[in-house]
Amino acid sequence: MxxxxxxxxxxxxxxxxxxxxxxxxxxxxxxxxxxPPAPEVIKAGREISGEMFSRYPDPEAGxxxxxxxxxxxxxxxxxxxxxxSDDVLGMAFLTFFNSDKPILFPEITxxxxxxxxxxxxxxxKRPKLSxxxxxEAKDYKVENGGVVLANPNAPTSIWEPLEKxxxxxxxxxxxxxxxxxxxxxxxxxxxxxxxxxxxxLLVVQTFSKSRSLxxxxxxxxxxxxxxxxxxxxxKYSYNSYTMSQAALAMGAASxxxxxxxxxxxxxxxxxxxxxxxxxxxxxxxxPDSMTNFLFITHKAVEAxxxxxxxxxxxxxxxxxxxxxxxxxxxxxxxxKKDMELFVQKAEEYLDLTK
Amino acid sequence: MxxxxxxxxxxxxxxxxxxxxxxxxxxxxxxxxxxPPAPEVIKAGREISGEMFSRYPDPEAGxxxxxxxxxxxxxxxxxxxxxxSDDVLGMAFLTFFNSDKPILFPEITxxxxxxxxxxxxxxxKRPKLSxxxxxEAKDYKVENGGVVLANPNAPTSIWEPLEKxxxxxxxxxxxxxxxxxxxxxxxxxxxxxxxxxxxxLLVVQTFSKSRSLxxxxxxxxxxxxxxxxxxxxxKYSYNSYTMSQAALAMGAASxxxxxxxxxxxxxxxxxxxxxxxxxxxxxxxxPDSMTNFLFITHKAVEAxxxxxxxxxxxxxxxxxxxxxxxxxxxxxxxxKKDMELFVQKAEEYLDLTK
Numbered sequence: 001m002x003x004x005x006x007x008x009x010x011x012x013x014x015x016x017x018x019x020x021x022x023x024x025x026x027x028x029x030x031x032x033x034x035x036p037p038a039p040e041v042i043k044a045g046r047e048i049s050g051e052m053f054s055r056y057p058d059p060e061a062g063x064x065x066x067x068x069x070x071x072x073x074x075x076x077x078x079x080x081x082x083x084x085s086d087d088v089l090g091m092a093f094l095t096f097f098n099s100d101k102p103i104l105f106p107e108i109t110x111x112x113x114x115x116x117x118x119x120x121x122x123x124x125k126r127p128k129l130s131x132x133x134x135x136e137a138k139d140y141k142v143e144n145g146g147v148v149l150a151n152p153n154a155p156t157s158i159w160e161p162l163e164k165x166x167x168x169x170x171x172x173x174x175x176x177x178x179x180x181x182x183x184x185x186x187x188x189x190x191x192x193x194x195x196x197x198x199x200x201l202l203v204v205q206t207f208s209k210s211r212s213l214x215x216x217x218x219x220x221x222x223x224x225x226x227x228x229x230x231x232x233x234x235k236y237s238y239n240s241y242t243m244s245q246a247a248l249a250m251g252a253a254s255x256x257x258x259x260x261x262x263x264x265x266x267x268x269x270x271x272x273x274x275x276x277x278x279x280x281x282x283x284x285x286x287p288d289s290m291t292n293f294l295f296i297t298h299k300a301v302e303a304x305x306x307x308x309x310x311x312x313x314x315x316x317x318x319x320x321x322x323x324x325x326x327x328x329x330x331x332x333x334x335x336k337k338d339m340e341l342f343v344q345k346a347e348e349y350l351d352l353t354k
Numbered sequence: 355m356x357x358x359x360x361x362x363x364x365x366x367x368x369x370x371x372x373x374x375x376x377x378x379x380x381x382x383x384x385x386x387x388x389x390p391p392a393p394e395v396i397k398a399g400r401e402i403s404g405e406m407f408s409r410y411p412d413p414e415a416g417x418x419x420x421x422x423x424x425x426x427x428x429x430x431x432x433x434x435x436x437x438x439s440d441d442v443l444g445m446a447f448l449t450f451f452n453s454d455k456p457i458l459f460p461e462i463t464x465x466x467x468x469x470x471x472x473x474x475x476x477x478x479k480r481p482k483l484s485x486x487x488x489x490e491a492k493d494y495k496v497e498n499g500g501v502v503l504a505n506p507n508a509p510t511s512i513w514e515p516l517e518k519x520x521x522x523x524x525x526x527x528x529x530x531x532x533x534x535x536x537x538x539x540x541x542x543x544x545x546x547x548x549x550x551x552x553x554x555l556l557v558v559q560t561f562s563k564s565r566s567l568x569x570x571x572x573x574x575x576x577x578x579x580x581x582x583x584x585x586x587x588x589k590y591s592y593n594s595y596t597m598s599q600a601a602l603a604m605g606a607a608s609x610x611x612x613x614x615x616x617x618x619x620x621x622x623x624x625x626x627x628x629x630x631x632x633x634x635x636x637x638x639x640x641p642d643s644m645t646n647f648l649f650i651t652h653k654a655v656e657a658x659x660x661x662x663x664x665x666x667x668x669x670x671x672x673x674x675x676x677x678x679x680x681x682x683x684x685x686x687x688x689x690k691k692d693m694e695l696f697v698q699k700a701e702e703y704l705d706l707t708k
Contacts, residue, residue: 003528004554005580007453007499013590016413027409036404045407045600046400050390053399053604054566055381059370083437086593099361119591145361174357200358212408215599226359236367237473239440245569246399246600250407 014115020316026341028332029316031154031183031293033212033268035335037250038260041213044253045246052245059240064248067255068220072192077225080232081251083242085182085206085219089148090116092202092221095234096176097122101145106135108324110150110180129153133287135160140168147172150180152188155320155330157289159188166191169198176227178202183291185210185265186272192222199224209292210265211254218243218251268292272333278343282350293332298350303329306349313345368469371672380695382686383670385508385537385647387566387622389689391604392614395567398607399600406599413594418602421609422574426546431579434586435605437596439536439560439573443502444470446556446575449588450530451476455499460489462678464504464534483507487641489514494522501526504534506542509674509684511643513542520545523552530581532556537645539564539619540626546576553578563646564619565608572597572605622646626687632697636704646687652704657683660703667699 018029036042061081069076082088093116097103100123105113107126117124127139133156140147147168152159169177169191177200179191184205192203202223208214221231235242243251254261272289279286279296286296297303307319307329318330333339371384390396415435423430436442447470451457454477459467461480471478481493487510494501501522506513523531523545531554533545538559546557556577562568575585589596597605608615626643633640633650640650651657661673661683672684687693 002553004450004500004530007450008584009449009452009588011587011591013587014594016410016590016594019410019412021412030410032410033408035408037407042404042407045402048399048569050396050566053391053396053569054387054389056370056373056384056386056562056568057571058373058375083593083596086595090592095363096358096361098363115591119588146358176358199356208410212404214410214595215402215407217411217595217598230362233365233367234363234473236370237365237469238444239437240368240370241440241568241571242437244571244598244601247598 009119011119012115014112018316025314025316026334026338027316028334028338028342029318030214031209031291031332032214033209033264033292034338035212035264035267037212037254038257040257041250041253044249048245048249055245056241057243057245057248059236061243061248063252064218064243067252071255072222074195074222075225078195078222078228080221080223080228080235081243082219082235084208084217085180085204086112087217087242088204088219088221089178089180091231091235092178092204093117093122094120095231097146099145101143103146103148104140104142104144105148106153108133108153108156110154113148129156133158135164137164137167141171144172144175146175147177148180149178150182151191152183152291154183154291155293155295155318155325155328156287157291157293157295158287159290162189162191162193166194169194169201173198173200176200176202178204180204182206182209186269186292187290195222195224199226202227207251207254211261212264213250213254216247216250218247268333271336271339274336275333275339275343279346282343282347284346293330295328295330297328301350301353303327306346309349310345315342315345363473365473366469368466372670374670379668379670380688380692381670382688382692382696383672384568385563385645385686386568387563387618387646388692389566389618389621391566391608392611394611395604395607398603402599402603409599410595411597411599411602413590415597415602417606418572418597421606425609426576428549428576429579432549432576432582434575434577434582434589435597436573436589438562438571439534439558440466441571441596442558442573442575443532443534445585445589446532446558447471447476448474449585451500453499455497457500457502458494458496458498459502460507462487462507462510464508467502483510487512489518491518491521495525498526498529500529501531502534503532504536505545506537506645508537508645509647509649509672509679509682510641511645511647511649512641513644516543516545516547520548523548523555527552527554530554530556532558534558536560536563540623540646541644549576549578553580556581561605561608565615566618567604567608570601570604572601622687625690625693628690629687629693629697633700636697636701638700648685648687649682650685651682655704655707657681660700663703664699669696669699
């Protein structure tokens with residue numbers, strides 16, 4: 001082994017869901033939006049001039065920050081933007097979690113939290129969820145170096161009411177509490193409503209789900225000026241220009257396309273509710289999702305086998321080969337047509353294995 | 355002070371050059387390319403479908419990595435891509451510089467190296483350049499935890515011959531040596547030629563200068579598989595999807611637009627050589643630039659005053675208020691017309707202050 005190999009940072013990377021290149025598959029494995037972004041968003045990208053491409057983007061991401069500030073009734077100084085919410089969350093971990101006390105996040109949640117903690121050598125503890133996958137406030141009312149909660153949680157799909165979130169934020173006024181709201185636009189109520197009361201709260205959202213822009217990598221955080229300033233300090237110390245001209249233009253246009261946003265999220269919620277009924281009919285059970293995916297299990301079905309069988313039928317869903325999760329599949333809500341096919345195939349599998 | 359404020363990471367962020375929003379200025383302050391990207395690059399961006407935008411990009415950046423591998427006669431496993439070379443370099447610091455020994459980079463160089471070292475708490479030493487701003491190989495033949503050299507160096511504009519680079523790489527086989535070649539396409543010879551001989555060498559380049567894509571944030575590194583694999587491990591532990599669909603499509607198209615690339619870099623070199631002659635005529639002196647900028651000084655001129663005066667004339671150049679650098683201005687090579695105006699204004703200022 002070469003000497004330099006000893007000094008390579010040891011990591012256990014997150015495994016993202018597959019991005020298969022075939023065209024004729026039904027892709028229900030990475031919680032993307034089945035609808036394209038609004039026409040005016042695509043137009044905004046296509047209107048960028050050659051000269052704009054050759055210039056560095058505005059390091060302050062002005063047009064995007066301004067659009068977000070207006071939409072969420074905050075000031076520009078209360079908004080941070082990054083390359084997807086993963087960049088925003090990673091930057092928040094690096095910025096805020098520098099105490100010796102462990103940070104807290106649930107045992108079952110977005111698996112990147114553990115990866116970032118390992119990457120930046122942050123100590124952590126992972127309280128268990130209740131048997132029905134709920135976050136219990138008491139578990140977060142202990143000494144800690146920070147708290148991170150996905151709400152709605154993933155892959156459970158459960159949204160916790162704001163009262164519970166507020167109880168945790170209120171108790172932890174000596175720590176930063178991050179609420180990761182990747183799925184909030186599908187029926188939950190955002191903790192942004194608590195921002196005016198608590199200066200230790202950071203709310204993170206993404207354009208990858210409800211805004212149909214996973215491909216453009218845009219995420220943001222909302223918090224008080226001191227938090228946003230600290231995050232920007234760290235960001236400018238890593239990479240001054242993270243948001244491309246295209247991400248800025250399309251992101252800003254997306255925020256302005258409010259009606260399209262409402263229509264498409266409404267459609268996804270309707271299809272989700274339809275899918276829930278159909279899956280109940282087939283004997284599946286699942287937490288009551290407030291996201292764009294369902295976390296399903298079936299007493300008569302081995303999840304991994306169903307996963308593989310669906311894959312053969314060119315329907316990709318997500319399977320996590322981990323304790324507890326291994327009895328479940330995470331299924332993104334696609335178009336009505338996608339979900340009809342999914343339900344039909346699930347029914348076919350149940351018939352086959354009866 | 356709130357308890358959580360004590361645990362905020364302390365940083366002294368890099369100050370990027372201004373990105374003024376006015377339209378009628380001559381912008382010679384951030385070493386951007388005065389030409390737009392090739393028409394086929396813009397076309398590649400405009401052809402991205404709505405569906406592509408709503409899907410996560412390929413986390414392996416396949417089309418871009420493949421185009422780069424082909425262009426530089428390497429395998430895909432020898433290429434890493436990131437959000438500008440700042441992201442690539444920052445990721446390399448985080449991945450490779452984890453020993454207790456100090457890393458080495460010149461006292462005068464790209465100021466981000468110091469910022470990253472501080473951010474990630476990496477010890478460092480900064481050997482002085484010679485009086486004529488040259489890197490001296492002997493300074494890098496001492497115990498270290500890594501070496502980082504910009505070649506050509508910034509803001510000096512000097513390119514060091516490959517023999518000197520090889521001497522440093524060869525001596526340091528226990529350390530990773532990073533050669534940051536942001537400006538290599540303007541006349542220098544890339545250390546990529548040494549990759550087959552040394553497994554401790556990482557060569558970093560960017561699309562922001564010679565490829566007219568500063569606005570799209572694309573950088574890359576070339577090195578042996580073990581190095582690239584380690585960087586990808588860290589990258590996947592931070593953010594799986596950093597390159598947007600637009601960056602992937604436009605970056606790949608840019609690599610294929612070889613003729614346009616050759617033409618525009620040739621034009622910039624020609625204008626640079628013309629500008630050198632004119633500035634010599636006016637009594638300026640400067641190192642012999644192999645970049646798309648000149649690092650100029652004048653015995654009869656206070657650099658800061660000329661900087662301010664040019665700004666009033668709507669010509670933005672770069673001024674660093676730091677020891678040694680404070681007698682110089684860094685002037686990006688724009689179009690011939692830009693540089694004619696710059697020379698004319700510089701001459702006007704000299705006449706005014708005679």
